[in-house]
Amino acid sequence: MTHDTFDRPDIEDDEHTRDDDTPPGGEVIPFPRETAVDPDAEIDHDQDDDTDGETDQDDDTEVRVPVDPPGRSRPTWSESVRGEQRRDVIPAWLRSREALREQSAWVLDHYKHVFAFHAVRTPVYAGTLALRSPLGAARLVGGALRWVSDADGRPVRAEAVRKADAAEYLKLAKHRDGKVRLRGTILAAAVLAAGVLLTALLLAGPTWALVVTLLGVVAGLGWAGAPEDRPVIGPAVVKAQAEKLSSGMVLRALGALGIAEINKAVAKGWGPRAFVAPITRDGPGWRADIDLPYGVTAVDIIERRDRLASGLRRPMGCVWPEPAYDQHAGRLVLWVGDQDMSQAKPAVWPLAASGSVSLFDPIPYATDQRGRVVLMSLMYANMLIGAMPGMGKTFALRIALLAAALDTTAELHVWELKGTGDLSPLEQVAHAYGSGADDDTIAGTMDSIRYVHTELERRAKVISGLPRDVCPENKVTPELAAKKRLRLHPLVLAVDECQELFTHEKFGKEADTKLTAIIKRGRALGIILLLATQRPDKDSLPTAISANVGIRFCLKVMGQTENDMILGTSSYKNGLRATTFTLKDRGIGYLVGAGPEASTGRSFYVDNPGAETVCTRARTARIAAGTLTGQAAGESADTDRTPVHDLLADILAVVEPTEAKVWNEIVVDRLAELRPDVYGPWATLDSQAKPAQLTTALKPFGVAVGQVWGTPVDGGKGANRRGITRDDITAAVTKRDGNRAAD
Numbered sequence: 158m159t160h161d162t163f164d165r166p167d168i169e170d171d172e173h174t175r176d177d178d179t180p181p182g183g184e185v186i187p188f189p190r191e192t193a194v195d196p197d198a199e200i201d202h203d204q205d206d207d208t209d210g211e212t213d214q215d216d217d218t219e220v221r222v223p224v225d226p227p228g229r230s231r232p233t234w235s236e237s238v239r240g241e242q243r244r245d246v247i248p249a250w251l252r253s254r255e256a257l258r259e260q261s262a263w264v265l266d267h268y269k270h271v272f273a274f275h276a277v278r279t280p281v282y283a284g285t286l287a288l289r290s291p292l293g294a295a296r297l298v299g300g301a302l303r304w305v306s307d308a309d310g311r312p313v314r315a316e317a318v319r320k321a322d323a324a325e326y327l328k329l330a331k332h333r334d335g336k337v338r339l340r341g342t343i344l345a346a347a348v349l350a351a352g353v354l355l356t357a358l359l360l361a362g363p364t365w366a367l368v369v370t371l372l373g374v375v376a377g378l379g380w381a382g383a384p385e386d387r388p389v390i391g392p393a394v395v396k397a398q399a400e401k402l403s404s405g406m407v408l409r410a411l412g413a414l415g416i417a418e419i420n421k422a423v424a425k426g427w428g429p430r431a432f433v434a435p436i437t438r439d440g441p442g443w444r445a446d447i448d449l450p451y452g453v454t455a456v457d458i459i460e461r462r463d464r465l466a467s468g469l470r471r472p473m474g475c476v477w478p479e480p481a482y483d484q485h486a487g488r489l490v491l492w493v494g495d496q497d498m499s500q501a502k503p504a505v506w507p508l509a510a511s512g513s514v515s516l517f518d519p520i521p522y523a524t525d526q527r528g529r530v531v532l533m534s535l536m537y538a539n540m541l542i543g544a545m546p547g548m549g550k551t552f553a554l555r556i557a558l559l560a561a562a563l564d565t566t567a568e569l570h571v572w573e574l575k576g577t578g579d580l581s582p583l584e585q586v587a588h589a590y591g592s593g594a595d596d597d598t599i600a601g602t603m604d605s606i607r608y609v610h611t612e613l614e615r616r617a618k619v620i621s622g623l624p625r626d627v628c629p630e631n632k633v634t635p636e637l638a639a640k641k642r643l644r645l646h647p648l649v650l651a652v653d654e655c656q657e658l659f660t661h662e663k664f665g666k667e668a669d670t671k672l673t674a675i676i677k678r679g680r681a682l683g684i685i686l687l688l689a690t691q692r693p694d695k696d697s698l699p700t701a702i703s704a705n706v707g708i709r710f711c712l713k714v715m716g717q718t719e720n721d722m723i724l725g726t727s728s729y730k731n732g733l734r735a736t737t738f739t740l741k742d743r744g745i746g747y748l749v750g751a752g753p754e755a756s757t758g759r760s761f762y763v764d765n766p767g768a769e770t771v772c773t774r775a776r777t778a779r780i781a782a783g784t785l786t787g788q789a790a791g792e793s794a795d796t797d798r799t800p801v802h803d804l805l806a807d808i809l810a811v812v813e814p815t816e817a818k819v820w821n822e823i824v825v826d827r828l829a830e831l832r833p834d835v836y837g838p839w840a841t842l843d844s845q846a847k848p849a850q851l852t853t854a855l856k857p858f859g860v861a862v863g864q865v866w867g868t869p870v871d872g873g874k875g876a877n878r879r880g881i882t883r884d885d886i887t888a889a890v891t892k893r894d895g896n897r898a899a900d
C-alpha cells in the first residue's frame with residue numbers, strides 16, 4: 158500500500174473520529190425508567206441479559222439519554238483553526254545561526270570538494286579528450302555527410318523503389334535533391350567560415366586565441382568521440398543511498414511492527430490521515446510527524462526501533478522515533494537520517510581552537526541527530542553520566558571539564574578513578590587532580606570532597622550574610638562570583654568511575670553522605686558536581702544522588718534499571734531507552750535536564766591531544782588572570798588539601814554563644830581540634846607564644862585582645878589572661894561581610 162499524499166486530520170475529522178463506528182452524537186445508553194422515577198424501586202436486572210446486543214426502541218421501561226452533549230458533531234472553524242499548530246514561517250535552519258553556519262559550511266565544502274576533484278583530474282580529462290578526438294572528428298564528418306545526403310530519407314525512397322512506384326519515387330528524389338543542395342551550401346559555407354577564421358587566427362590572431370580555439374576544437378571532438386557509457390568526466394560525489402522518505406514507507410514500516418491496534422487501524426483505512434504535516438527535509442534527514450492510531454503511544458514505537466529500522470530498510474543509527482513532548486502521547490516524531498549517526502564524522506567542538514567560557518552561560522556539549530549543537534548550562538546543576546564500559550563516558554565528562562577549564566574563574570577538582578589517565582590533560586589547570594583506583598587516590602578524592610563540603614558551609618554563611626539587595630535570590634550570581642574576596646567562584650568537582658568511591662570500604666559511606674549534601678545544597682552556592690559511572694546500580698550509585706542530579710547523560714546501557722538510575726525513574730517507561738543504542742553508538746546518548754526536553758546527542762569528540770591543546774590554552778588564560786591554583790600552580794598535594802579556613806567563623810564555631818569571654822590559649826586548643834592541619838602547629842607553641850599567635854592572627858580583622866577572666870580547663874584557679882570577647886568576633890564578621898558586599 159502506498160500513500161503519496163497526506164490529509165490534514167483536522168479537516169473533516171469527524172470521519173476520522175468515527176473509525177470505531179460510533180454514530181455522531183454518541184451512543185445511546187438505555188436506562189431503566191424505574192431508576193429515573195423511583196430510586197428506591199427494585200431494578201430489573203434481567204434486562205442486562207439482552208444478548209442480541211440491540212436496544213428495543215419500543216420498550217416502554219427505558220428512556221434514552223445521549224452520552225455526548227448535544228450540539229455540533231464537527232468543531233467550528235474557529236475551534237479547529239485555533240487548535241492547529243503553526244508551521245515555521247522561516248525554516249529552522251535559517252533561524253538558528255548555528256544551523257545556517259552548518260548549512261553554508263556544507264555547501265562551501267561540497268563545492269570545494271567538487272572543484273578539487275575535477276582539478277586533480279584535469280590532465281586525465283585532457284588526455285582522454287585528445288585520444289578520443291579523431292573518433293569525434295570521424296563522427297562529426299560522418300554525421301555531416303549523412304545530414305547533407307539526407308540519409309534519414311533513404312528508407313522511404315527505397316520503399317518507393319521496392320513498390321516500383323515511379324511517381325512517388327520521382328517526387329521524393331526531387332525533394333531530396335533540393336534538400337541536398339541547400340544543406341550542401343550550408344555545410345560548405347560553414348566549412349569556409351571555419352577555415353577563414355582559423356587562417357585569420359593563424360596569420361593575425363594572438364597565440365592564446367589560437368591555442369584556446371585548437372584546444373576547444375580538440376575538446377569538442379573528444380567529447381563527441383566519447384562512448385555513451387563512458388563519459389569523460391565522472392561524478393565527484395556518489396549519491397547517498399538513502400531514498401526519500403515517503404508516507405508509504407513509513408506506513409509499511411509501522412504496519413510491520415506487530416502492533417495489533419495499528420494493524421486494525423490500517424484495515425479500517427488509517428493511513429494518509431496519520432501524517433499531521435508533510436514529510437519534510439530536516440537537517441541531513443527526513444522528518445515525519447505522525448498521529449498514531451488511538452491507544453498506540455510513541456513509546457510503543459520507540460521500543461521497537463530495531464523493527465522500525467528494518468521496516469524502513471535503514472540502519473538503526475538512521476532511525477530516531479521520538480515522542481512529541483508538547484503533544485499527546487500518540488504523536489510520534491520520526492526522523493530518518495541519510496547516514497547512520499555513529500558513522501557520521503564527529504563535529505568539531507566549537508571551543509577546540511579558540512574561545513573562552515563562563516559557566517553561567519550554556520556551553521556547546523553535543524550535537525543531535527540533525528547536526529545541531531546541543532547546549533548545556535552547568536551552573537546551578539549537577540551532572541551524572543552513565544554507560545556500559547567503552548561507550549564514551551570519559552569523553553563525555555571530559556567535554557564538560559574542558560569547558561570548565563576554559564572558565565578561568567572555575568576551580569577544578571578532577572578525580573579519575575580508573576587509572577588510565579584519560580583526564581590527565583586537565584592536570585595542568587586543576588586545583589586538585591588524581592588518577593588511579595588505589596586507596597591513595599581515593600583518599601585524595603575524599604580530601605577534595607571534604608574540602609568542597611566545608612565550602613558549602615562557608616559559602617552558605619557568606620551568602621546569608623550578604624544584604625538582600627546584593628544577593629536577592631540567595632544564590633551565587635555572576636556578579637558575586639566576580640568578587641574575588643567573597644570566594645564564590647564556580648567550584649567544579651568531577652569524579653570519573655565514581656562507583657570505586659561509593660563501594661570503597663572505608664570511604665564509601667562518608668562519600669555518600671557528603672556528596673548527597675553537596676548535590677542537594679551546592680547548586681545555589683556555585684558548586685558543580687560531575688559524576689561518571691559504568692556501574693549504575695544502587696550499591697555503586699546511592700539513590701539519593703541519582704535522584705537529585707539535574708543533568709543526566711546516558712549512553713548505551715544494558716537494562717531498564719541502569720537506564721532509570723541514570724536518566725531518572727520512569728524514563729524507560731516514557732520512551733527514553735538507552736538500551737536501544739547499539740555498540741557502535743559510542744558517544745551517543747540521551748541528554749536529560751540540559752533543555753526543556755530530553756534529546757539524543759553525541760557528545761563532541763575531543764581526543765587526548767586535542768584536550769591537551771585546550772588545557773594549555775586554558776592554563777595560559779588562568780596564569781594571565783591569576784587564577785591558577787593548587788596542584789596546577791605547583792603547590793604540593795598536601796598543601797593543596799589544606800582546607801580553606803575562615804578564622805573568625807572558626808572561632809565562632811568553637812566558642813559557644815554562652816561564653817562571653819575566653820582565654821586565647823583555650824581558643825587555640827579548640828581551633829587545633831577543629832582543624833588540626835591548619836591550627837595544629839599553633840597549639841604546640843609554648844605558653845607565651847600560643848596566645849600571642851592568636852592575637853597576631855586577629856590583628857588584620859581589627860579585633861583587639863584584652864585581659865579576660867577565666868578558669869583553666871583542668872579546673873584550676875580563675876585568673877585574668879589574654880583572651881577574646883565573643884561579641885568582638887561577631888562584630889568583626891558583620892563588618893567584614895558588609896564590606897565585602899559593598900565591594
Ligand SMILES: Nc1ncnc2c1ncn2[C@@H]1O[C@H](COP(=O)(O)OP(=O)(O)OP(=O)(O)O)[C@@H](O)[C@H]1O
Pocket residue numbers: 503544545546547548549550551552553575579691743744745759760761762
Ligand atoms: N563523542 C564521541 N564520538 C565518537 N566516538 C567517541 C565519542 N566518545 C567516545 N568515543 C569513542 O569511544 C571510545 C571509548 O570512550 P571512553 O573511553 O570515553 O569510554 P568509557 O565509557 O569511559 O570507557 P570505560 O568504561 O572503559 O572507561 C573512545 O576511544 C572513542 O573512540
